[in-house]
Amino acid sequence: MSITKFRKHKAPWITGFAIAAMIGSTAAVHLQAESNPPRGTAAVANANSLSEAFRETARVVAPSVVTITSETEVASPAPRQGQPMNDEMMKRFFGEGSPFGEMFRGQPQMQPFHKPSAESNTRTGIGSGVIIDASGLILTNNHVVADATNVMVKLADGREFQASEVKTDPKTDLAVLKIDGASDLVAARLGNSDRIEIGDWVLALGQPFGLEGTVTAGIISAKSRGIGITARENFLQTDAAINPGNSGGPLVNLAGEVIGINTAISSRSGGNNGVGFAIPIDEAKWVSDQLIKDGVVRRAMLGVGIQKVSHELASSFGVESNHGVLVTEVVKGSPADKAGLKSGDVILTFSGREVHDPRGLQNVVEQCAVGSKQKIEIMRDGSKMTIEAVCEVQPEAGLANKASESAASKIESLGMEVGNLTEDLARKLGVKDVAGVVITNVEPGSVADRAGLKAGNVITQVERKSVDSVDQFQAMTKDHDLSDAMLLLVKTDQGSRYVILKSGK
Numbered sequence: 092m093s094i095t096k097f098r099k100h101k102a103p104w105i106t107g108f109a110i111a112a113m114i115g116s117t118a119a120v121h122l123q124a125e126s127n128p129p130r131g132t133a134a135v136a137n138a139n140s141l142s143e144a145f146r147e148t149a150r151v152v153a154p155s156v157v158t159i160t161s162e163t164e165v166a167s168p169a170p171r172q173g174q175p176m177n178d179e180m181m182k183r184f185f186g187e188g189s190p191f192g193e194m195f196r197g198q199p200q201m202q203p204f205h206k207p208s209a210e211s212n213t214r215t216g217i218g219s220g221v222i223i224d225a226s227g228l229i230l231t232n233n234h235v236v237a238d239a240t241n242v243m244v245k246l247a248d249g250r251e252f253q254a255s256e257v258k259t260d261p262k263t264d265l266a267v268l269k270i271d272g273a274s275d276l277v278a279a280r281l282g283n284s285d286r287i288e289i290g291d292w293v294l295a296l297g298q299p300f301g302l303e304g305t306v307t308a309g310i311i312s313a314k315s316r317g318i319g320i321t322a323r324e325n326f327l328q329t330d331a332a333i334n335p336g337n338s339g340g341p342l343v344n345l346a347g348e349v350i351g352i353n354t355a356i357s358s359r360s361g362g363n364n365g366v367g368f369a370i371p372i373d374e375a376k377w378v379s380d381q382l383i384k385d386g387v388v389r390r391a392m393l394g395v396g397i398q399k400v401s402h403e404l405a406s407s408f409g410v411e412s413n414h415g416v417l418v419t420e421v422v423k424g425s426p427a428d429k430a431g432l433k434s435g436d437v438i439l440t441f442s443g444r445e446v447h448d449p450r451g452l453q454n455v456v457e458q459c460a461v462g463s464k465q466k467i468e469i470m471r472d473g474s475k476m477t478i479e480a481v482c483e484v485q486p487e488a489g490l491a492n493k494a495s496e497s498a499a500s501k502i503e504s505l506g507m508e509v510g511n512l513t514e515d516l517a518r519k520l521g522v523k524d525v526a527g528v529v530i531t532n533v534e535p536g537s538v539a540d541r542a543g544l545k546a547g548n549v550i551t552q553v554e555r556k557s558v559d560s561v562d563q564f565q566a567m568t569k570d571h572d573l574s575d576a577m578l579l580l581v582k583t584d585q586g587s588r589y590v591i592l593k594s595g596k
Contacts, residue, residue: 144345148344148346152341153306154277155247155279155341156297157220158219159229160216161218161236163213218231218232218337218338219336219337219340219353221340222276222277222278222279225276227252227270227271227273227276229254229269233259233265233266235338236254244270246273250273254268256269257269258382260387263321263388264321265375265379265382267382280349282348282372283350284327284350284372284373287314289310293309293344294306295307295332295333295340295353297353298336298337299335300335302336312366315450315451323453325450325451325454326370327351330365333353338353339352340353342369351371351375354368374454374458391458391463392484392485392486394426396419396420397416397419397452398416398417399416399449400437407591409473416438418432418469419587420434426483435472435555437471440466441468459482460482462481465480467480506536506539508531510531511528511560522584525549527549528564530548542593547583548583549581549582551580551581573593577591578591
């Protein structure tokens with residue numbers, strides 16, 4: 092008899108005694124199971140608890156999330172279905188041909204359910220928003236509504252309203268909408284993004300790909316991100332799934348508080364790759380308050396050019412690497428100038444808050460009340476000191492971007508040519524009221540080239556001493572051994588920065 096047949100046909104000698112023994116053994120197993128619960132029960136309970144937290148958070152926040160549809164008149168026939176608009180910023184950040192129109196200023200994602208007509212020349216985009224006041228105020232992204240001729244808001248309960256007011260701040264990619272005649276609106280609770288920490292659970296709510304009422308979960312992956320898509324950036328990074336259509340929707344903590352406004356994703360495919368970005372709600376509150384009150388955002392200024400204190404620069408200025416922000420120039424007549432700040436100072440704290448990078452200092456300065464007096468702790472020539480500055484309104488105009496030429500003298504050891512900076516040349520370069528020498532040519536692969544110097548840059552200091560002629564520059568550099576770093580202060584139409592020249596030997 093085969094083994095198979097043996098198993099199918101039990102042998103007659105399996106007696107009642109054997110069966111009783113088997114039953115007894117089974118009872119013993121059950122008793123053991125009751126005294127020793129299966130492993131993982133606590134873990135399942137914890138998972139269920141987290142699931143309940145997600146469920147309750149979504150239930151509380153969902154009524155405050157809206158769908159925003161915008162119509163924009165275009166000068167030429169709208170793109171084909173599913174083809175977003177590209178720009179240079181997008182190409183640099185995501186690569187040529189990136190399918191991310193949705194996350195950029197004024198480029199809401201084309202939805203597959205909408206096919207624009209060539210006759211109407213109207214582009215339709217869709218995004219998300221969150222109600223921040225029961226009177227009908229809604230916070231979203233600027234790029235969701237920028238240049239729109241018509242903006243419609245659909246509430247979570249299905250009611251639709253046309254936006255009566257649209258106020259925007261392109262620098263932060265934020266906008267505030269107003270709808271009239273809507274009763275029983277549920278405003279979301281706004282939290283404190285400064286208290287959020289890397290690793291904290293968050294939910295993203297919105298309308299990805301037009302799918303209303305979508306909720307995704309993840310954690311805060313990083314803070315203070317700058318990715319080059321807006322003029323003012325201090326993004327929270329998250330791996331909660333964010334897709335086209337999520338823009339303007341809330342990122343919330345498990346207390347049901349909005350801690351960010353979903354704005355952008357980093358992806359090559361057009362969908363979520365686990366790297367999304369949200370504007371911190373602390374910044375969004377400050378911007379929206381001004382938009383609601385005045386219709387514009389007024390930012391304070393100090394009037395300095397600044398750069399990060401790198402490892403190479405730290406020892407030259409007597410501070411630790413990545414501690415403080417280095418002043419590269421002081422605008423004449425500015426609050427910084429009146430307060431006595433100087434090029435080469437390292438700003439350690441502003442208004443009692445430590446600063447570690449230019450973006451952080453810019454954010455805290457801009458949000459100061461115009462006319463307020465602020466204490467600034469600095470490091471100057473190895474000594475700490477405190478000064479006070481009165482913040483003024485930031486002007487909108489910037490320096491022009493121009494190029495120029497000049498008669499030059501070649502500095503062989505540095506791999507560049509320099510010329511005297513005349514008043515006419517300084518004006519053309521956009522660096523008026525500056526003394527120094529202008530770089531007219533940089534040899535590829537040279538020490539100057541590796542340091543990032545370019546024709547049109549103006550060198551104003553060598554080893555923290557002012558220079559105002561080619562002869563003086565040659566005298567100050569000719570005997571310098573480049574195995575030991577040389578510190579230059581370089582000015583462009585974008586501002587000043589310190590540069591270290593050092594040979595690779």
